[in-house]
Every structure is written in structure tokens, then in C-alpha cells.
Amino acid sequence: MITNTFPQVITANRVELEYKQPASIELCNLCKKYGTKSAVDNINLEVFGGEVFGFLGPNGAGKTTTIKMIVGLLQPTSGTVKVAGYDMQNQPLKAKISSGYVPDTPNLYSKLSARELLQFVGDLYSMEPRQINRRIEELLRLFSLDDVGDNLIDTYSHGMQQKVSLAAALMHDPKVLVLDEPTVGLDPKSARLIKDVLRQFANRGSAVFVTTHILEIAERMCDRIAIINEGKLVAVGTLDELRSVKQGETSLEDIFLSLTGGAEEAEIAEVLR
Amino acid sequence: MTAMESLIGTQSENPLVYVFKLLHLRWEIFTSGFKRAKPLQKALTIALWLLIMAVIAGTYLLSDYILEQLNSPVLIQSGINLTEFIEAIPALMIVGIFLLTLIASFRLLLQALYLARDMDFLVSAPIPIRSVFLAKLLEAILPTFILVLVFGLPVLISLGARAGFHLIYYPLVFIVIACIAIAAAGIASLLVMAVVRIFPAKRVAEILTFLGAFFIIAISQTFNLAGNKLESLSPEQVLAGSQLFSKLNSPWVPLVWGGRGLVDLGQERWISGCLFLVLTIALSGVVFWVALNTAERLYYTGWASLRVGTRSKKNHRVTEGRENGSASSIIFLNILPAEVGAIIRKDFKQVRRDLNNLSQVIGALIMGIVLGVMLLRGGGEPLTGQGDAPSQFMLILRSGMVYGSMVIGLFVGWALLSRLALVAFSMEGRSYWILKTAPVGTGKLLSAKFLMAFLPSLILSWFYLLGIALLQKAPLATILYGIPSITLILAGLCGINLALGVRGANLTWTDPRKMENGVAGILGTIISIVYQLVTLVLFFGIPLGFPLLGISPGIGMSAGILIGGAVALLCTFLPLSMVKGRVCRIGEE
Numbered sequence: 001m002i003t004n005t006f007p008q009v010i011t012a013n014r015v016e017l018e019y020k021q022p023a024s025i026e027l028c029n030l031c032k033k034y035g036t037k038s039a040v041d042n043i044n045l046e047v048f049g050g051e052v053f054g055f056l057g058p059n060g061a062g063k064t065t066t067i068k069m070i071v072g073l074l075q076p077t078s079g080t081v082k083v084a085g086y087d088m089q090n091q092p093l094k095a096k097i098s099s100g101y102v103p104d105t106p107n108l109y110s111k112l113s114a115r116e117l118l119q120f121v122g123d124l125y126s127m128e129p130r131q132i133n134r135r136i137e138e139l140l141r142l143f144s145l146d147d148v149g150d151n152l153i154d155t156y157s158h159g160m161q162q163k164v165s166l167a168a169a170l171m172h173d174p175k176v177l178v179l180d181e182p183t184v185g186l187d188p189k190s191a192r193l194i195k196d197v198l199r200q201f202a203n204r205g206s207a208v209f210v211t212t213h214i215l216e217i218a219e220r221m222c223d224r225i226a227i228i229n230e231g232k233l234v235a236v237g238t239l240d241e242l243r244s245v246k247q248g249e250t251s252l253e254d255i256f257l258s259l260t261g262g263a264e265e266a267e268i269a270e271v272l273r
Numbered sequence: 274m275t276a277m278e279s280l281i282g283t284q285s286e287n288p289l290v291y292v293f294k295l296l297h298l299r300w301e302i303f304t305s306g307f308k309r310a311k312p313l314q315k316a317l318t319i320a321l322w323l324l325i326m327a328v329i330a331g332t333y334l335l336s337d338y339i340l341e342q343l344n345s346p347v348l349i350q351s352g353i354n355l356t357e358f359i360e361a362i363p364a365l366m367i368v369g370i371f372l373l374t375l376i377a378s379f380r381l382l383l384q385a386l387y388l389a390r391d392m393d394f395l396v397s398a399p400i401p402i403r404s405v406f407l408a409k410l411l412e413a414i415l416p417t418f419i420l421v422l423v424f425g426l427p428v429l430i431s432l433g434a435r436a437g438f439h440l441i442y443y444p445l446v447f448i449v450i451a452c453i454a455i456a457a458a459g460i461a462s463l464l465v466m467a468v469v470r471i472f473p474a475k476r477v478a479e480i481l482t483f484l485g486a487f488f489i490i491a492i493s494q495t496f497n498l499a500g501n502k503l504e505s506l507s508p509e510q511v512l513a514g515s516q517l518f519s520k521l522n523s524p525w526v527p528l529v530w531g532g533r534g535l536v537d538l539g540q541e542r543w544i545s546g547c548l549f550l551v552l553t554i555a556l557s558g559v560v561f562w563v564a565l566n567t568a569e570r571l572y573y574t575g576w577a578s579l580r581v582g583t584r585s586k587k588n589h590r591v592t593e594g595r596e597n598g599s600a601s602s603i604i605f606l607n608i609l610p611a612e613v614g615a616i617i618r619k620d621f622k623q624v625r626r627d628l629n630n631l632s633q634v635i636g637a638l639i640m641g642i643v644l645g646v647m648l649l650r651g652g653g654e655p656l657t658g659q660g661d662a663p664s665q666f667m668l669i670l671r672s673g674m675v676y677g678s679m680v681i682g683l684f685v686g687w688a689l690l691s692r693l694a695l696v697a698f699s700m701e702g703r704s705y706w707i708l709k710t711a712p713v714g715t716g717k718l719l720s721a722k723f724l725m726a727f728l729p730s731l732i733l734s735w736f737y738l739l740g741i742a743l744l745q746k747a748p749l750a751t752i753l754y755g756i757p758s759i760t761l762i763l764a765g766l767c768g769i770n771l772a773l774g775v776r777g778a779n780l781t782w783t784d785p786r787k788m789e790n791g792v793a794g795i796l797g798t799i800i801s802i803v804y805q806l807v808t809l810v811l812f813f814g815i816p817l818g819f820p821l822l823g824i825s826p827g828i829g830m831s832a833g834i835l836i837g838g839a840v841a842l843l844c845t846f847l848p849l850s851m852v853k854g855r856v857c858r859i860g861e862e
Contacts, residue, residue: 071710072709072710073706073709073710073860073861074861075857075858075861092712092857093712093713093714094712096710096711096712097712099710101706101710103706105703107702107703107704107706108704108707109619109623109704109707110627110704111622111623111626111627112619112622112623116619116622119615120615120616120618120619120707121707121711123611123612123614123615124611124612124615124616124707124708124711124712124713125711125712126610126611126612126712152626154475168707
């Protein structure tokens with residue numbers, strides 16, 4: 001487990017980190033605008049090796065947009081993203097080789113088998129053929145996919161596809177793992193497996209950046225948590241730090257609701273009454 | 274009283290109310306889409322409707338003209354019983370409408386019932402299940418019905434006008450077509466359920482797309498081949514054909530009752546006309562009613578709603594090349610950078626295993642086969658002798674013929690290449706994130722996509738080129754000149770089409786073939802034709818023209834390959850360099 005503390009000051013839109021080791025993910029004044037609408041508004045954030053970092057926010061808050069900019073799927077309007085010290089805009093290949101990504105929906109090549117997909121990913125990351133084969137067997141066994149590894153992906157259930165997606169992200173043993181809602185649609189056993197894998201991955205010194213709507217998972221699994229609302233970062237810290245800032249709120253759910261949607265919550269209760 | 278309690282009891286019992294609501298929803302989606310469309314799309318939609326009107330008018334005039342020709346003295350003297358023949362037309366048209374509606378409704382109902390994924394929502398909503406099915410059936414019938422009205426109605430109306438039918442004929446045509454259409458859709462709904470019970474819906478849709486593309490191309494090419502045969506039909510053959518046509522209009526075939534009823538009523542044979550018409554309407558109603566009830570029951574009991582995905586009881590296992598990937602036997606791929614080879618291997622598998630993509634390739638191959646057959650039948654033989662022509666002229670003529678045949682090889686390659694290159698990025702679909710988040714540079718990605726489109730087309734072209742050269746006993750020098758020429762022309766075509774494929778890439782398309790009908794596809798065809806004309810003149814025109822000016826053919830070939838090659842290489846690299854920056858932005862709109 002991570003024992004380090006993460007001293008920082010929580011402000012409405014600015015997080016000032018004082019940390020010794022270089023950050024695995026570094027977002028600096030990150031903005032993304034669609035026309036006049038700001039999906040992500042001036043986010044500054046650092047995620048370090050060895051930690052599981054939870055990125056929370058209500059629907060449409062800008063979580064997926066942020067993640068897409070981190071992994072190079074979207075170009076920021078302004079600001080920079082650095083992964084493993086490499087700028088995603090100026091050194092995209094180096095940044096991408098250091099990261100693995102699991103999207104919220106596992107859109108995979110449906111006409112390939114899991115084994116073929118992993119082979120393909122291994123080749124894309126220029127891995128040695130022998131290393132690719134060894135890794136494929138390890139990952140298929142880890143995710144209990146070895147029996148169906150030669151079946152086409154379009155015959156897999158959602159959970160199996162999610163596991164293949166995670167296996168593909170782990171294929172090249174990245175320094176940074178970015179996951180968008182990795183436990184959605186998974187049965188408890190598969191969800192537990194993924195949580196364990198992420199924990200072990202972080203314990204080995206890699207950074208895990210994960211978004212989730214399930215606050216219980218964030219509470220149990222994440223070393224630090226950031227909360228985003230309407231594109232702006234509203235809080236970052238360990239759970240204890242968040243509690244100390246939001247005095248009186250004891251659970252992450254209370255803290256989350258007070259920062260993002262307390263008024264809405266009261267409104268919903270009124271409608272349902 | 275809660276809000277929910279207040280709603281109970283206010284629900285209508287009449288299923289037609291909900292049918293209207295569901296159809297109205299479809300209409301709202303259509304109009305909303307039109308309102309939000311870009312001006313160009315709006316203009317195209319309006320133009321399409323105007324075109325449909327023009328087609329209706331054109332079909333009417335054309336059928337009127339054809340019917341007028343049937344009264345020509347030549348046909349009357351040929352012994353054909355024209356009265357029988359004309360009376361058989363409505364009956365056989367109704368049969369055609371039934372079959373067309375059956376086939377088209379099958380595809381539309383497959384989409385509406387299994388692939389639209391709104392059935393669970395609709396069935397769980399407080400709507401009578403009958404209303405859901407009625408709405409779905411009507412949704413499936415309407416597009417086909419419009420198609421039938423565009424092509425079928427003008428023919429039947431013009432026939433009535435030319436034959437001087439009674440006025441009652443005209444509204445009854447509409448009613449009969451509607452009855453036949455709903456009966457066909459009812460049967461189609463049962464067929465869909467039976468098929469989906471055995472095969473996954475997505476797979477059925479893929480197979481239908483594949484078969485559709487295959488048959489359209491095969492039929493069009495067959496008609497092309499058969500075209501000149503029709504002109505040489507003997508009067509006996511025409512007579513036999515017309516008799517067969519009339520024989521199909523037998524009163525024992527229920528499908529022709531509607532047509533017979535229309536003709537009888539048009540000719541004021543009231544009793545037989547009414548009998549056939551009532552039988553048609555009653556039979557259509559019964560078929561529709563039984564089909565609707567059965568379909569509802571089958572769906573609701575779960576008999577016909579078991580599988581939607583392509584998952585099957587027996588999983589498709591991929592066992593090929595487990596160690597190094599299936600295409601590892603292609604040594605050439607192993608000398609490429611690993612990422613480039615991996616993308617090509619992956620694309621090959623996708624094209625081969627996805628029937629939607631495979632139908633693209635099959636079209637080009639069919640065209641190739643047809644052209645090959647035509648060549649074998651017609652112009653395969655080499656020129657022999659020289660008569661009084663100078664030997665120099667005969668040499669040019671022979672070379673010209675060989676070059677002309679090589680152009681066929683180029684066209685076959687182009688047919689395949691344009692399909693592969695245009696959809697190279699769109700076929701990635703929603704899986705493009707895998708490539709985009711991988712450490713693969715734009716250059717390597719473009720190279721992989723280029724080779725994926727270029728290599729199969731090149732092999733196909735070379736195959737044709739060598740076959741033709743052997744058939745025509747072409748001089749070795751001409752073959753050796755033709756191979757690099759065709760290679761360079763195809764490379765330029767690939768550059769142009771791939772660049773347009775990048776510009777027009779849309780990762781949300783479920784059917785990559787739609788791209789061919791889009792702006793990128795149309796532009797690609799126009800630019801490719803212009804490019805080919807220019808390069809063909811440069812590559813083959815110069816070597817053919819130089820000897821006429823007294824310059825040796827060798828110099829002509831050298832000039833052709835230098836000038837043509839420069840243009841081809843420019844077209845290979847320039848368009849790709851223009852869109853290079855866009856590759857890393859695909860999918861961000």
C-alpha cells in the first residue's frame with residue numbers, strides 16, 4: 001500500500017502539488033472547448049507512479065474528455081499533457097508507448113480472436129515475438145480467457161470484452177494505465193479481479209488513473225481522488241484530506257454530492273416525494 | 274392519489290392509437306433530422322424527392338410507349354396473342370411486387386425487430402404488443418411500398434389508360450398493391466423470426482448485404498453479356514416467350530388473382546373481377562392477421578427473440594497461425610516494420626471475415642471475371658497477317674491492342690483498389706482508438722493502409738495483365754513495359770483514393786459501403802477517371818505515337834515511363850502528404 005502522504009492545497013480550480021518524484025501523468029492548464037462550450041477548463045493535475053488515482057465527477061463533467069486527452073485520442077484546445085515525462089503533443093509516440101488505455105466501451109475488432117488482438121497490440125508496440133507469445137498466454141490465463149482465446153471477439157460477452165480490453169492495455173506492461181469506468185457491466189467476480197489487478201499494478205510502481213461512478217470502489221481502491229464538475233477540478237487529495245476540507249462530511253458520497261450536486265439531490269427527493 | 278395511479282385508467286385500449294403514436298414518432302425523427310441537416314443535405318433530399326417524381330413520370334411515359342409498340346404490325350404478324358399478353362402484365366406485376374416486398378421487408382424487419390434494439394423498451398412500455406408489431410410491420414412496408422408505387426403504379430396506370438379500362442380500375446390498383454404488400458410483410462416477419470431462431474441477427478444481416486451486393490453485380494453483368502443476344506432472338510423464340518408469360522397467369526395461382534381481378538374489373542367483367550378481388554383482399558387479410566398473431570406469440574414467448582449478436586451455439590474458433598498470426602506465411606509482411614505488418618495482417622482478416630467488407634472485394638472480382646470472359650469470347654485472339662498495311666503500322670496496331678487489353682487489367686485493379694482505399698480508415702470504425710492510442714506514427718499508419726489497398730489490387734491487375742499478354746502473344750518488351758506502367762498508375766490511384774478516404778473518414782458508419790455514395794466516393798471516382806485518362810495517354814499514348822513520328826518505340830517507352838512515372842508518383846505522394854496531418858485527428862469531430 002502507498003504510505004506516502006500527498007500534501008496539497010485544495011482550491012476551486014487550482015491544485016498545487018508538492019511532490020518529490022516526477023509525475024507519471026502531468027496535466028498543465030488543460031482546456032478543451034467545443035465551440036464556445038468548455039468541456040475541460042484549465043485543469044492542473046499530477047499523478048505519480050505507485051498510486052491508484054480516482055477521477056470522479058457527475059455525468060458530463062469532463063472525465064472522459066480529460067482521459068481522451070491524456071491518452072492522445074483528443075487534441076487539447078490549450079495546455080499540455082505529459083505521460084511518463086513525455087509531452088503527448090510533441091512526443092506522442094514516446095508518451096503512448098508508456099501508457100495503456102481501457103475505454104468505457106470495449107470497442108474491439110470483432111472479427112479477430114482475443115489471441116489475435118493481443119498479438120496485434122504486441123506488434124503495434126514493437127514487442128519481441130517471443131515476448132508477445134509469453135505475455136498473451138499469461139494474460140489470457142490471468143483473465144480466465146485461455147479457453148476462449150481463439151474465438152472471435154464478437155462471440156464474447158461484455159465482461160469478457162472488457163477483460164480483453166484490459167489485457168490489451170497491459171500487454172506491453174505500461175508505466176501508466178488509464179481506465180474509463182473499467183467495472184461497468186462486470187459481474188462481482190470480474191470486477192474484483194480487475195480491482196486486484198489494478199492494485200497489484202500500482203504496487204509495482206506504475207500509475208493507475210481510473211474514472212468510476214461507483215464511489216465505494218473509489219473509496220476502497222484509490223490512494224488519491226480528484227473531483228471534476230462542469231469541466232473544473234473542484235478537489236484533489238486523499239480521502240482523509242478531502243474529509244478535513246469538507247468538515248462534517250464523512251463518506252466520499254457526501255463529499256462528492258456536496259461538491260457537485262447537493263442541490264440537485266434535494267430537488268430529486270422533492271420530485272419523488 | 275399518486276401520479277402513477279392517476280395514469281392508470283387513462284390508457285387507451287385501442288391499439289391503433291399507439292400505432293399512430295409510434296409511426297408519428299418515426300415521422301418526427303425524420304422531420305427533425307431534415308430540419309437539423311446541413312443545407313447541402315437538405316438540398317440533396319429535396320433533389321431526391323424531385324427525382325422520384327421524375328422517375329414516376331418517366332416510368333409512365335416509357336411504359337406507355339412500350340405498350341404502344343406492342344400494337345405494331347410486326348408483333349401482330351408474329352402470331353403473339355397480344356390480348357392475353359397484355360392481360361397477363363398486371364398479374365405478373367403483382368407477383369413481382371409481392372416478391373419484392375417480401376425480400377425488402379425481410380431486411381427491414383430484421384433491422385426493426387432485432388437490430389434497432391428498441392424492442393425491449395417498447396415491449397416493456399404500457400403499449401399493446403400488437404401495436405408494436407403493427408407499427409414495426411408498417412415501418413417495414415412503407416419504404417418498399419413507396420418503391421413499388423414509383424415503379425409499379427405508373428406501369429399499371431398507363432396500361433389501364435392504353436387498354437381503356439373502366440375508371441374503377443385505378444383506385445383498385447392502389448388497394449391491391451397495398452393488400453399484397455401487407456401480406457408479403459406478414460410472411461416476411463415470420464421468416465425473419467424463423468431465420469433468427471437459427472442464425473444470429475447480425476450474421477443474417479451481413480449475409481444479406483453480401484448476397485445483395487453479389488446478386489446486383491452478377492445480374493447487371495449478366496444482362497450486359499446477354500444484351501447482344503436479345504437482338505438476335507428469332508420470331509419463334511419471341512413467340513415461345515410470350516406464351517410462357519401468358520401461361521404464368523393461371524387462375525390456379527393465388528398470387529395472380531389480384532392482377533386478374535383488376536383486369537376483369539377494368540374490362541367490366543364484374544362477377545369474375547369481384548370474385549378475384551375479394552379473394553385477394555380476404556387472403557391478404559388472413560395471411561397478415563395470422564402472421565401478426567404468430568409473430569407476436571413467437572416473440573413474446575421468447576421463441577424468436579433468443580439471439581441478437583453474432584454469438585452462435587458453436588463458437589467460431591480461429592486456429593490459423595497461432596504462433597505468428599494467420600498471414601505470417603506472407604514473408605513479405607515480415608520484412609516490413611512490425612506495426613505496418615500487423616495492421617496489414619489485421620486488415621486482411623477483417624476484410625476476409627466480415628461479409629460487409631468482403632462484398633466490396635467480391636464486386637471487383639466479379640467484374641474482373643466478366644471482363645475476362647468477354648475478352649476470351651471476343652478479342653482474345655492476336656492479330657494475324659498484315660494485308661496491305663505497312664509493317665510499322667501493324668506493329669503499332671498490335672501494341673495498341675495489347676495496351677488496350679492491359680487497360681482492362683488496370684480497371685479491374687481500380688475497382689478493387691477504390692473500395693479498399695476509400696474505406697481504409699472508415700472500416701476501423703469505433704475500434705480506431707486502438708490504433709490511435711498505440712505508438713504508431715502517421716507515416717507508418719498511412720503506409721500500412723496504402724499497402725493493404727495497393728497490394729491486392731496490384732496482384733489482381735498483374736494477373737490480368739499477364740493472362741492477356743499470354744493470350745494475345747504480346748511482345749516481351751510490351752509486357753515488360755506494361756507491368757511497371759500499370760504498377761505506377763495504380764500507385765497514384767491508391768494515393769488519391771486513400772487521401773480521400775482520410776478526408777471522408779467516418780468511424781460511426783456501420784456499413785463502410787455508404788462511403789462510396791458520399792462526397793469522398795463521388796469525388797474519388799471523378800478524380801480517378803481524369804487521372805487514369807491522363808496517365809494512360811502518357812504511359813501508352815507516347816510509345817504508340819512516337820513511331821508514327823518516325824522515332825523508335827524504345828525512346829517512346831522511355832519517355833512514357835519517365836513522364837507518366839513522374840505524374841503517377843506525384844499523385845501517389847502529394848495527396849497523402851496533404852492529408853497527413855488529418856490522420857491523427859480522425860474521430861475527433
